[in-house]
Amino acid sequence: MKHRVFWLMVAATGLAAGVRWVGLLHLPPQAWQDELWFALRAREILEMGAFPLFYKTFWGGVNPLMVWLTAGAEGLGFRTLPVASRWVSTTLGILSVPLAYACWREIEHAVKPIAWNGAPTLAAFVLATLFFTVTLSRIGTEPALALAASLFCLWQQRRAARRNSLFGFLVAGAGAGLAQYISPHARFIPIAMALWGLQDVWPLRHWRRWLGQYLLLFIAFLLAFAPLLLFFIQQPEWFWGRARAVTTGAQAGFLSFFLENARAVALGFSFLGDANARDNLAFRPVLDPLQSLGFYLGIGSAVFSLRRSAAARYVLSWLAVMLVPVLITDNAPSFSRMMLAAPPVALLIVWGWYVLWHKLSGIIKGQWLKTAAGAWVVASLFWNGVDYFVRYASQPQLPQVFTTQAVALARELAQRATQESVFVEYITEAPDEVYAFDFLLPDTRVERFDLRQCLPLVDFSAQRTTYVVQTDRDQETIPDLRRQYPNARVTVFNGEPEALYKELTLVEIPPNTAMPLPPFQAQAQFAPGLRLLGYEQSSLAAKPGESVFFTFYWKAEADLAVDATAFLHVGEKQVLQRDGQPCQNIYPTSRWRAGEVVPDRFALTIAPGTPPGLYPLVIGWYSGNQRLTLTAAEQPLPDNRAIIGALTLQAP
Incomplete structure (x- = not known):
């Protein structure tokens, strides 16, 4: 039996990997700007070696863990891939399947609901292909990471409680603390853990038995969360920043907003889903019809057995807490904010299917019922696959919503x-x-x-x-x-x-297009391929304290491989001079290509006390301590300079 379950879980995990990794670089199309943002910040980590604790952004800030993991993906060979974060989100989405199974098994150990045998395994297959988890896992953002973290923490907590393991409580607390580095989604993980913990200590006369374990869990949580928590204490506006940005409706009037969101979420499960074509096949509900039937039967059965079944209390409290983010934020039902509710939803679907199985087992013969049940499950899995790889992929607005x-x-x-x-x-x-x-x-x-x-x-x-x-x-x-x-x-x-x-x-x-000639024509050419086409001069005469504006048009006759500096001397003996790379050092000559003409614009201010007179304008280039060779000019000078015009300096 154990071997069969093991191989079934291998199959479920393999199925999850298939629907998340197949065609990942092309579906969804590259790349949503959030994925590019993660890729850029990850590259900064690899280049600078610093791991920021928090990113301050105009949309309310970003917690760092997704960036850190994306840096790891880039370091493993995906550095040039703008969607490197997808390898993080899909991998964590795949790991969520065995983690969910482990978590469900711990619930199974608590108290069995009706004929629970095999339910966690079947629920793993449902979660592997649950449409909105597949869609969101294939987008390189935080929801899939938060999902995996929530499952790990809840699994460790239940496992520690069952085994009375201090180390398990320590791991669960540390996991919940580290999860806070993911995103605001993760703030609901400790709340779900607290509700599960209350069920352990209820009735309250049992609190002494659990005090030490849960105190250890809380201390581990605080220690892991401490660096980021200290940042939020010092700058509390960033703790609320991202949440405030997505709760504008709640801030205007909470009760009416909450009730409207509750209606939208209720409809979103089976009737009218998320309209965002990036996160969903627009308006597709969370569940297909076969899953919907199981979900509502499962909800009904869990509510009916709430008082006598610890499993029902665990699952329903889990679902309730993880739906809070979508209930209190804008644009409900936003599936990205429902991601952490996926595991209890999958389990309730299977719970309902088991209820239906037991109702029908007295009516339909065993072999026929097994065949029908198998076809039912396969049809649901196939339905979700077609919706993603065919219908979602063919949405005409998909390239636009992914900012491709x-x-x-x-x-x-x-x-x-x-x-x-x-x-x-x-x-x-x-x-x-x-x-x-x-x-x-x-x-x-x-x-x-x-x-x-x-x-x-x-x-x-x-x-x-x-x-x-x-x-x-x-x-x-x-x-x-x-x-x-x-x-x-x-x-x-x-x-x-x-x-x-x-x-x-x-x-x-187009190729071979001529540039209009500058107003002042001049010829001067320097090795290894710099030629003056002409220049502009704002004034032919100036007084001390005034400025004359020049633009020299330098053409690259060949691709240049040297960084050179241009100079202008007023007078052969340099009464005034200006040295500088063209374009204020923005575009050095070593990057110029053949055929390019780079304007060198600057102002020359006449210094007080400069003797009046008619002075030649003398130009040249140098690299390091050596002037570039003058190869042609109308008025060459013997020291690799050329006269190209004149400027009259007037008395004050």
């Missing part, structure tokens, strides 16, 4: 950058608005900086040149590019509803 646009664009840009110049804007005052770019574009040849501060151009480039401008924050760059290149192809991408950016604009400059 930026991921697809980032991958396309990275591919283009292997052959051509690609410039993607990075807004300095809003650095974290396009997570896909932040994760996928580093270590590629895509150039990212604020195009308002540095806008490289092109002149007769042999390849197409691509720009991506964040036009919801930058209204300057697109008009500038249109003015320079009237034949440019412009494509606008509007951000999905949950994307942080509002609009991205793709500008493509």
Whole structure:
């Protein structure tokens, strides 16, 4: 018998692995911005070696454990995968099946309800394919992690109580404390444990027997939770931050809000489910019709046997506590906030099926009943599989709710950058608005900086040149590019509803497109391939204290491999000078590609006491302590400098 149960549990766990791992990189599509956020923070841990205790975000903050585990997944070989957190959530979702079985077995040891034999094993198969647990496990966020943690803690608590094991109570308490590092979901784990503990000490005359064990559990909980708890005590706004963000309705009027949510949750089990197409096949209820029948029969049987059955009390209190998050938050029935209720729901489904079995066993002959029951269970499992892999997968809005646009664009840009110049804007005052770019574009040849501060151009480039401008924050760059290149192809991408950016604009400059000539023509060329096309000069004359604004247009005749600094001397003997890398060091010459033209904009202020006169403008380059060789110029100087114009300095 034990061997058969073991192999059945192996099969249930294998089934859970199959429905969670098959096609994981493609379904759901990559990648929801929360998954990208976890991947970015995990990469920071690997690069910096620091494990933050809490992340302060504009949506109320994030507890760190999911990030820590995602860093582990990236360290094991998934570092370039934007959905590395999915391996964490699916693995924990799979482990939830044997953990749930262990937890149910401990309840079975308490007091058996009607003909319990085999119920935990069958419930494991139900949980393995329960639609909303599969859906949420395959999204790389915290609910599946919180589910596994809750099962581990409750299992250890019941096991410790049955065996009177101090070590078991210690493990259960430490597990509950560590679970607080997951998310606000986990705050309900100690509440469920407390209710189960009350059943151990009831009637109260038994409290002395359990005082030491539960005191040890509580101390272990506090010690594990202590670092994060101390942070919350010092900054209490972050303890409530995320909860406050999702309870706006409750804050307006709790009783009416709670009653409406209770109605929505009740309907959500069998009639009208979560409308969010990311977390659910839109509006699909939690249960299929076969599961619904079992669930309501199980609820009825458990309520009927509540007074005489400890198992009924454990299961119903478990269900009640884990439904509280969805009852007090916005957008009920939000399935992601019902995740921790999945194990008691699965057990009640099977409980109800057993009730039905016993009712029918006196009417239908044994073999026929077994065949019908087997077909019933298989049909339910198959129903849930089809709903996910066929119906959910074919939802037309799925790419949009998973914010896939930026991921697809980032991958396309990275591919283009292997052959051509690609410039993607990075807004300095809003650095974290396009997570896909932040994760996928580093270590590629895509150039990212604020195009308002540095806008490289092109002149007769042999390849197409691509720009991506964040036009919801930058209204300057697109008009500038249109003015320079009237034949440019412009494509606008509007951000999905949950994307942080509002609009991205793709500008493509065809190959061999000429750049308009600057107003002042000048010729000077330096090895290994820097050529001056011309320049702009705001004034031909200036007085001390005034500034003259220059823009020099430097073209890369070849891909450059040297970081060089440009200089401008006023007068051959350097009455005034300015040294600096073009674009304020944003885009060093070692990254320039053939055909690119980089404007070097700066202001030169005339120092007081500068002698008046007509002075030549002298330019050049140096790298380290050595000037770059001047290879061609209209007015060369013997020291690798070139005269390209003049400036009149007037008396004050």
